[in-house]
Amino acid sequence: MFVIGYNDPMAEAPATIAAGVRRRTQEQRSAATQAKLLDATVACLAELGYARTSTTMVCERAGVSRGAQLHHFPTKAALVAAAAERVLELRVEEFRATLGGLDEGQERVQTAIDLLWGIFCGPSAYAWQELLVAARTDDELRPHLARVQNRLRDEVAAAWHDLFPSGLQGLDSTLNAAVPKLLFAVLDGLSMHRLTGLPTAETDAHEVLAVVKMLSVYFDAVNPLEEL
Amino acid sequence: MFVIGYNDPMAEAPATIAAGVRRRTQEQRSAATQAKLLDATVACLAELGYARTSTTMVCERAGVSRGAQLHHFPTKAALVAAAAERVLELRVEEFRATLGGLDEGQERVQTAIDLLWGIFCGPSAYAWQELLVAARTDDELRPHLARVQNRLRDEVAAAWHDLFPSGLQGLDSTLNAAVPKLLFAVLDGLSMHRLTGLPTAETDAHEVLAVVKMLSVYFDAVNPLEEL
DNA sequence: CGCAAAACATGCAGGGTTGACTGTTTGTTT
DNA sequence: AAACAAACAGTCAACCCTGCATGTTTTGCG
Numbered sequence: 001m002f003v004i005g006y007n008d009p010m011a012e013a014p015a016t017i018a019a020g021v022r023r024r025t026q027e028q029r030s031a032a033t034q035a036k037l038l039d040a041t042v043a044c045l046a047e048l049g050y051a052r053t054s055t056t057m058v059c060e061r062a063g064v065s066r067g068a069q070l071h072h073f074p075t076k077a078a079l080v081a082a083a084a085e086r087v088l089e090l091r092v093e094e095f096r097a098t099l100g101g102l103d104e105g106q107e108r109v110q111t112a113i114d115l116l117w118g119i120f121c122g123p124s125a126y127a128w129q130e131l132l133v134a135a136r137t138d139d140e141l142r143p144h145l146a147r148v149q150n151r152l153r154d155e156v157a158a159a160w161h162d163l164f165p166s167g168l169q170g171l172d173s174t175l176n177a178a179v180p181k182l183l184f185a186v187l188d189g190l191s192m193h194r195l196t197g198l199p200t201a202e203t204d205a206h207e208v209l210a211v212v213k214m215l216s217v218y219f220d221a222v223n224p225l226e227e228l
Numbered sequence: 229m230f231v232i233g234y235n236d237p238m239a240e241a242p243a244t245i246a247a248g249v250r251r252r253t254q255e256q257r258s259a260a261t262q263a264k265l266l267d268a269t270v271a272c273l274a275e276l277g278y279a280r281t282s283t284t285m286v287c288e289r290a291g292v293s294r295g296a297q298l299h300h301f302p303t304k305a306a307l308v309a310a311a312a313e314r315v316l317e318l319r320v321e322e323f324r325a326t327l328g329g330l331d332e333g334q335e336r337v338q339t340a341i342d343l344l345w346g347i348f349c350g351p352s353a354y355a356w357q358e359l360l361v362a363a364r365t366d367d368e369l370r371p372h373l374a375r376v377q378n379r380l381r382d383e384v385a386a387a388w389h390d391l392f393p394s395g396l397q398g399l400d401s402t403l404n405a406a407v408p409k410l411l412f413a414v415l416d417g418l419s420m421h422r423l424t425g426l427p428t429a430e431t432d433a434h435e436v437l438a439v440v441k442m443l444s445v446y447f448d449a450v451n452p453l454e455e456l
Numbered sequence: 457c458g459c460a461a462a463a464c465a466t467g468c469a470g471g472g473t474t475g476a477c478t479g480t481t482t483g484t485t486t
Numbered sequence: 487a488a489a490c491a492a493a494c495a496g497t498c499a500a501c502c503c504t505g506c507a508t509g510t511t512t513t514g515c516g
Contacts, residue, residue, distance in 0.1 A: 025513080026461090029463065029513085030463075033464085047365070049361070049362065049364065049366075050279060050361075051278055051365075054502080054503060054504085055503075064464085065466075066504095067465045068463070070504095070505070070506085071462085075505080076503090076504070129361055129420070132420055133277070133358060133420075136354065136424075137275070137279075145424050146424040146425060149426060150428060153432075177435075178438075178439045181435065181436050182436045185413075185436055186410065188417035189413030189414055189416035189418075190413045192420065195360050195363060196373050196377050200381065201377070204409050205413075207409065208410045208413055211406045212410070215443070253484095254484070254493070258493075283474070284473070293494060293495045293496070294474095294495080294497095295494055295497095296494045299492085299494070300493085304473090304475090
């Protein structure tokens with residue numbers, strides 16, 4: 001697995017190809033091209049959409065030959081499935097990076113919502129939408145994406161719980177469990193409305209998010225909401 | 229325009245093709261095949277998704293020749309654009325039919341939400357999602373769909389206002405204006421989460437909708453929510 | 457050093473989609 | 487009735503995409 005003696009840093013050719021790495025491990029080469037392919041796929045999904053995303057285009061963007069792509073991902077379905085996991089990584093990374101760096105101020109909820117909204121307007125969100133909609137009618141992709149979605153769901157819940165361990169003060173544990181789900185549903189919905197590029201959708205989104213923020217503050221500070 | 233003498237009801241062949249209408253007007257013929265094409269397109273979008281929707285398939289389903297399709301809709305983009313308007317009609321029709329037949333009971337809000345959720349799990353919602361996501365990366369479709377979306381937005385607001393003319397009692401007019409927007413964002417978001425067919429998405433949706441119902445009842449009956 | 461295997465590159469065939477083209481039927485107008 | 491226009495039908499070439507098949511390079515290991 002870990003062979004030494006061959007990888008001699010001093011033995012690199014002076015500048016044959018930049019100051020790059022000559023003589024990489026098979027594992028390194030595989031990982032590198034696979035990463036390039038997956039990133040290119042995600043980029044294509046985000047920029048061109050699922051329909052216009054072809055393996056040819058992906059290879060072009062990745063700077064990889066079609067043969068190499070076909071070697072690592074025998075079929076387009078395999079490529080897309082792997083790309084879905086990459087999108088999951090990206091989104092989780094974004095969520096954690098965004099929610100992790102929040103100071104303890106009183107307006108944590110508001111800023112958290114604003115930052116999350118930023119994520120839902122970004123490339124990873126677009127790619128996820130494309131995959132989600134495509135999965136509905138693709139019997140091969142759907143089960144795979146279902147597992148990925150479940151993981152995303154759990155990660156979101158965990159990240160939210162890390163941020164607000166005790167939840168909103170006015171709500172019991174059952175209701176508090178629904179809070180992140182509600183929030184993310186709203187964000188996903190508003191994100192959909194934004195896709196046509198309408199200014200009204202943008203203003204509506206801010207309006208709705210303002211209400212959500214008010215509700216959060218309200219139930220965190222003021223009244224307990226009794227069961228009905 | 230209206231020529232008589234040629235349309236002789238008695239001259240119909242005994243039973244050449246059912247007891248149908250022989251000798252239709254040009255306008256009637258056009259409208260009929262266009263309707264067949266648009267309905268077939270919407271059905272394809274809902275069942276196969278945008279990517280797998282081909283004009284060939286649409287013609288097959290509609291029982292129309294490719295030549296006829298190309299005559300009425302010179303390009304695929306034109307067909308899809310027209311289909312978008314058809315989806316708008318369908319959705320508005322559904323909204324009005326659903327919300328219109330609500331009795332004056334105290335649980336109007338809850339039942340309204342449940343009925344709306346049913347619509348968001350139906351074919352017209354799927355077709356709309358497909359169009360929305362496709363429009364993001366289709367420079368020709370996007371502006372067209374933007375106009376349609378604006379109309380849908382206004383229709384939704386109007387339908388909601390018809391249903392609850394005075395809004396929720398505890399909220400001022402500004403907040404009440406945001407209520408339907410928030411609700412429809414939630415529904416759209418939950419609808420997206422459902423696409424992978426996960427049971428958890430289904431239960432989450434009901435959980436979230438239960439919270440939304442509680443909030444509606446709460447703010448309709450109990451406390452006024454002050455501005456912050 | 458030499459061979460096996462993995463990684464990579466390129467060309468090719470099959471299938472499918474789109475839009476144009478030509479010809480036919482149906483209705484409208486005079 | 488005849489001329490004209492619209493609606494309709496079927497065929498065709500160009501294009502793109504996918505997956506396979508063959509050939510080349512790089513790495514691992516004796």
